[in-house]
Amino acid sequence: MTIEADPAVLRGLDNWRDLPASQQPEWRSAEELRAVTEELATYPPLVFAGEADKLREELAKASRGEAFLLQGGDCAETFAESTADNIRNKIRTILQMAVVLTYGASLPIIKMGRMAGQYAKPRSNTMEERDGVELPAYRGDAVNGHAFTPESRVPDPNRLLSSYHRSATTLNLIRAFTWGGFADLRRVHEWNRGFTSNPAYKRYEALAAEIDRAVRFMAAAGADFDALKTVDFYSSHEALLLDYERAMTRIDSRTGLPYNTSAHFLWIGERTREIDGAHVDLLSRVRNPIGVKLGPTTTPETALALQERLNPDGEPGRLTFITRMGAGRIREVLPDLLSAVAREGSPVTWVCDPMHGNTFASPSGYKTRRFDVVLDEVRGFFESHEQAGTVPGGLHVELTGDDVTEILGGGEDIDEGALSRRYETLVDPRLNHQQSLEMAFAVAEMLRGS
Ligand SMILES: O=C[C@H](O)[C@H](O)COP(=O)(O)O
Numbered sequence: 001m002t003i004e005a006d007p008a009v010l011r012g013l014d015n016w017r018d019l020p021a022s023q024q025p026e027w028r029s030a031e032e033l034r035a036v037t038e039e040l041a042t043y044p045p046l047v048f049a050g051e052a053d054k055l056r057e058e059l060a061k062a063s064r065g066e067a068f069l070l071q072g073g074d075c076a077e078t079f080a081e082s083t084a085d086n087i088r089n090k091i092r093t094i095l096q097m098a099v100v101l102t103y104g105a106s107l108p109i110i111k112m113g114r115m116a117g118q119y120a121k122p123r124s125n126t127m128e129e130r131d132g133v134e135l136p137a138y139r140g141d142a143v144n145g146h147a148f149t150p151e152s153r154v155p156d157p158n159r160l161l162s163s164y165h166r167s168a169t170t171l172n173l174i175r176a177f178t179w180g181g182f183a184d185l186r187r188v189h190e191w192n193r194g195f196t197s198n199p200a201y202k203r204y205e206a207l208a209a210e211i212d213r214a215v216r217f218m219a220a221a222g223a224d225f226d227a228l229k230t231v232d233f234y235s236s237h238e239a240l241l242l243d244y245e246r247a248m249t250r251i252d253s254r255t256g257l258p259y260n261t262s263a264h265f266l267w268i269g270e271r272t273r274e275i276d277g278a279h280v281d282l283l284s285r286v287r288n289p290i291g292v293k294l295g296p297t298t299t300p301e302t303a304l305a306l307q308e309r310l311n312p313d314g315e316p317g318r319l320t321f322i323t324r325m326g327a328g329r330i331r332e333v334l335p336d337l338l339s340a341v342a343r344e345g346s347p348v349t350w351v352c353d354p355m356h357g358n359t360f361a362s363p364s365g366y367k368t369r370r371f372d373v374v375l376d377e378v379r380g381f382f383e384s385h386e387q388a389g390t391v392p393g394g395l396h397v398e399l400t401g402d403d404v405t406e407i408l409g410g411g412e413d414i415d416e417g418a419l420s421r422r423y424e425t426l427v428d429p430r431l432n433h434q435q436s437l438e439m440a441f442a443v444a445e446m447l448r449g450s
């Protein structure tokens with residue numbers, strides 16, 4: 001039986017159109033935009049509402065310390081790089097990290113990609129200047145091209161259709177990999193053995209040996225490894241482009257309620273989380289689990305107001321706060337926020353993004369981050385929760401499965417001179433494959449309190 005939506009609920013989905021919306025492109029034609037969104041609205045959903053419900057329940061567990069979220073992927077996915085190899089390497093990296101974190105946390109790890117839709121970027125500056133030439137900033141492949149030419153930088157609504165198609169093909173491959181045998185625990189464990197056999201990561205030898213013993217114990221005890229061949233892998237992206245997100249918002253026939261079907265999980269960025277703004281309004285009306293980024297200027301009042309607006313019923317798993325304070329600020333800012341929300345707010349899943357508060361430009365002009373500083377923010381996150389008596393629920397990182405050189409440091413000690421070797425990101429720097437695994441081992445040690 002199909003349940004129809006309440007007409008007032010349907011009308012509400014367009015309420016955002018009358019509200020201030022920051023970070024929206026100046027599309028080259030309103031007509032074209034209308035045609036594109038009308039077409040998008042006829043396309044099938046990318047995810048099923050029931051999957052979003054399942055994720056909400058899993059995130060509720062993370063809010064109580066019964067699970068831990070690992071959310072990772074590019075700062076900005078690109079059409080050109082959404083190839084089989086890239087997608088496979090990213091999934092492989094996240095699965096490898098998840099095995100290490102499962103052991104460290106002794107908890108199920110919720111696996112989520114910043115994948116299959118992470119094509120739109122908020123920018124600090126509307127324009128970019130190079131050698132005296134000024135053009136609109138690159139805002140992600142969903143909006144314009146990265147090539148520094150006037151033609152490429154014009155926001156083109158047709159790119160929204162390409163985003164949908166790229167998201168669909170990426171998600172299809174993700175589902176094939178994670179249900180088709182690629183995620184087999186024994187196989188992922190073998191990959192991790194390859195990583196820890198590298199002398200650069202000798203520091204993690206003891207932990208790696210413990211994991212190895214645990215897997216052998218499971219085998220000896222008759223664990224059903226065939227049941228561990230498949231995993232749930234969720235998709236997520238920043239819900240930035242409201243025209244796209246609205247077109248992908250559909251009524252679930254089981255319940256008559258609206259879901260954003262472009263991804264399982266959507267988050268609102270640090271630059272678009274105005275309490276009376278369009279982004280908060282649209283996401284307040286969908287049933288998906290959602291996130292909000294919180295930077296170092298966030299006050300307890302703001303956090304509580306966002307909770308009231310986005311999760312008025314206080315439903316566990318509905319709202320995730322993704323904090324991105326900067327390693328230098330987190331110990332000073334986060335504990336008060338945690339205490340205020342614990343005292344006066346409703347259940348929330350707290351996740352640490354140790355990337356976005358720690359970005360700087362190297363002397364040679366590369367946007368980068370330091371591996372040690374990123375890890376220090378994660379440490380500060382755990383310390384703050386310890387101090388406030390609250391639950392650290394997960395990790396949100398920008399990573400890739402390839403050997404890029406975008407973040408300084410780590411066991412292979414990428415230095416400033418090395419950044420130019422393989423600096424490929426179009427927006428923010430990502431942990432490479434090895435750095436991602438190293439982070440997983442380091443965080444696993446933190447989770448065990450060693
Ligand atoms: O990914 C996050 C933001 O889009 C990014 O950090 C903004 O970068 P910008 O300051 O280069 O515009």
Ligand SMILES: C=C(OP(=O)(O)O)C(=O)O
Nearest residue numbers: 075269270271293324356
């Ligand atoms: C834009 C991003 O982050 P923030 O909103 O935290 O700056 C991002 O996650 O890429």
Ligand SMILES: [Mn+2]
Nearest residue numbers: 075398427428
């Ligand atoms: Mn980013």
